[in-house]
Amino acid sequence: MKASSSSSSSAFHVVPKYFFLSFLLFTPLLFLLLSSSSSSTSTSPSLPPDIKIRPGYSSYDSYLQRQLNKTLNPKLRQIWRTRDWDRKIPVFSSFFLRLQSDHLLSNSSKALCIGARVGQEVEALRRIGVSDSVGIDLVPYPPLVLKGDFHSQPFPDDTFDFEFSNVFDHALYPARFVGEIERTLRPGGVGVLHVAIDKKADKYSANDLLSVKGLISLFRRSEVVRVRKIDGFGLDTEVVFRKNKKKQGSRFFFSFFQWR
DSSP states (O other), X not given: OHHHHHHHHHHHHHHHHHHHHHHHHHHHHHHHHXXXXXXXXXXXXXXXXXXXXXXXXXXXXXXXHHHHHHHTOHHHHHHHHTHHHHHHHHHHHHHHHHHHHTTSOOTTOOEEEESOTTTHHHHXXXXXXXXXXXXXXXXXXXXXXXXXXXTBOSSOSXXXXXXXXXXXXGOSSHHHHHHHHHHHEEEEEEEEEEEXXXXXXXXXXXXXXXXXXXXXXXXXXXXXXXXXXXXXXXXXXXXXXXXXXSOOOOOHHHHHHHTO
């Protein structure tokens, strides 16, 4: 009986020891899982201080609904198809023609316009000879604009030679917005973003960009070609970048946290 009692006592002391060790090993993993499953609208820890996410979104669905409130507004859609159509297409054409003259865009380019609403940018590209052009938006406008969320583009990797957007301020996840452009651009492809620096955009904007450095810091697979001042319907800066031809190393941990 004494041997049995001694064995039981030894086992009693061993079990808490292994339980404590398991707890120490499991706690960090539990912390990571809880962190990654936190609210979808939380600010990414990798977001630079030059980009501020606007508060007020309780979920990604609430963010999408707010964007749709603008995109589906019948009065706005009528303006975009009429008065704005005639006013904006010549301006977009002039931007694209300059990019052509600088050999950053060609008639053979496969082009994408992101957040294109009713497709003014797409029409401008087609008018200057870039016939293989299409846009994406939450609400499609065929044949110029397909349905798509710019946080998760509905295209395979390395699809486009050229991508343009003037809706960076509407991105709830700016790094993801840029990451999707880099993913779907072909190596050597060109991206062009028109942004407003250090000033409030419209009430539907999801972020404020305080410095162009904040935007540039989001590039993981691209190099800046140029930054210049423009007059683009309230947007004052054009950032042109080119995707690297050589693939970068794995960024597993960045991707894991950023895309949650």
